[in-house]
Amino acid sequence: MSDDVKLTKVFGGHWDRRAVNRTLAGLGLAGVSVPLLSRPAPAADDLMCLDWTNYHVPEMIPAYVEKWGDVPPVSYMTDDEDAFQKLRTGFAADTAHPNTFSVSRYRDGGVIRPIDESRLTYWGDIFDEIKQVPGVYIDGELWIVPVSWGNSSVVYRPDLVDPMYQEDPTWGILWDERYKGRVAASATIEEVVISAALYAGVENPFAMTDDDIAKVKGLLQKQHENILFYWEDITSMEQSLASGEIVAAIGWNTTLSSLQREGVPVVLMTPKEGILTWLDGLVWCSNGEGPEEKVYDLMNAWSSPEAGEYLIGTIGYGHTNRNAYDLVPADVLAERGYSDPLASLSQGVFYEPIEPELRERLVIMFDEVKAGE
Numbered sequence: 001m002s003d004d005v006k007l008t009k010v011f012g013g014h015w016d017r018r019a020v021n022r023t024l025a026g027l028g029l030a031g032v033s034v035p036l037l038s039r040p041a042p043a044a045d046d047l048m049c050l051d052w053t054n055y056h057v058p059e060m061i062p063a064y065v066e067k068w069g070d071v072p073p074v075s076y077m078t079d080d081e082d083a084f085q086k087l088r089t090g091f092a093a094d095t096a097h098p099n100t101f102s103v104s105r106y107r108d109g110g111v112i113r114p115i116d117e118s119r120l121t122y123w124g125d126i127f128d129e130i131k132q133v134p135g136v137y138i139d140g141e142l143w144i145v146p147v148s149w150g151n152s153s154v155v156y157r158p159d160l161v162d163p164m165y166q167e168d169p170t171w172g173i174l175w176d177e178r179y180k181g182r183v184a185a186s187a188t189i190e191e192v193v194i195s196a197a198l199y200a201g202v203e204n205p206f207a208m209t210d211d212d213i214a215k216v217k218g219l220l221q222k223q224h225e226n227i228l229f230y231w232e233d234i235t236s237m238e239q240s241l242a243s244g245e246i247v248a249a250i251g252w253n254t255t256l257s258s259l260q261r262e263g264v265p266v267v268l269m270t271p272k273e274g275i276l277t278w279l280d281g282l283v284w285c286s287n288g289e290g291p292e293e294k295v296y297d298l299m300n301a302w303s304s305p306e307a308g309e310y311l312i313g314t315i316g317y318g319h320t321n322r323n324a325y326d327l328v329p330a331d332v333l334a335e336r337g338y339s340d341p342l343a344s345l346s347q348g349v350f351y352e353p354i355e356p357e358l359r360e361r362l363v364i365m366f367d368e369v370k371a372g373e
Helices: 003-011 017-026 062-068 080-088 100-108 171-175 189-200 210-224 234-243 253-261 292-303 305-315 322-327 330-336 341-346 356-370
Strands: 049-051 074-076 145-156 183-186 227-231 248-252 275-285 348-350
Touching (some): 145 171, 145 253, 171 189, 189 248, 234 253, 253 305, 253 330, 275 292
8 A cells, every 4th residue: 555545544535745744734743754654763773864755765766775675764855944944953864855955054054964975876977067056065065966857837738828828938827817716836935936036037036136026026916816826735736737727837847747647738838038947966964873874875876877767757857867868768858858958957047045034035025925915
């Protein structure tokens, strides 16, 4: 029985782990991690991972599973902020899976430690361009092993929207009054606020001025009138797209692969204002007590071409190991947009770190928008 089925039996209806985490938090049980419903606590010689739901599967770390017999215990992340707060308050994880734009905050917060690249089996096979992304190295030390990348953009139903959006792709579809109540946006500021800043033509979306913030807030207030919901659970957004309840949403590459497998016509837009690109990876947490050998085994398993084959072909994201693409059929690479992975990477606007004070202001501003203020 899968974990998702177990969760359905416990909570009733269709639930995924992120939805359960939110419900537990609402009941004052934020410290209870979902895996406790189906997994025992880790043994003293095992790892504890903070990871995303669809990543923590045997197919994603085949070499680790072959050596150690199973995936390590896990507590699921809802986002980078959730993982950071868990680590900051003493949660004993050995690895976490944030985006590169969060690494400097994790480092400055003392929740991660540097990584020895000489112990990384596939480090020489990682795209050099990936290693230069801000947050990978800080002050000459390696702080994250980048493993996967993808895009935050508009995912839309071409059969349900004006054909003009295929000829003139733009974030503006989320403001189109014809689709009032039929669009959705992510609930995270790194996606909804930064995409609005791109649409507004802000010079540097990651270092906004007071005037920039006011302009973006005005746009988000207008967008709010169109929004059916702000999603935290990607499954609910995908189901709404599949049913036609919504026609467009801020989404990721995985939605493209998921809905295409179901025969749902869907497009991941490359907006003329810029498509957002994120890069995530594994960090070594300061609070963890698991064996170093297993930490590096996990990092190496994730970095392998075989892991990349699964990530690209099944989940739909890009992998950082250049040799992974040789294992994926050419038609699948073309369908995912990875026939030339470096070209795909170069067309994006990479997320950059946002200063904590500015980020807090953006969080408050977005909360005001959602509250109708």
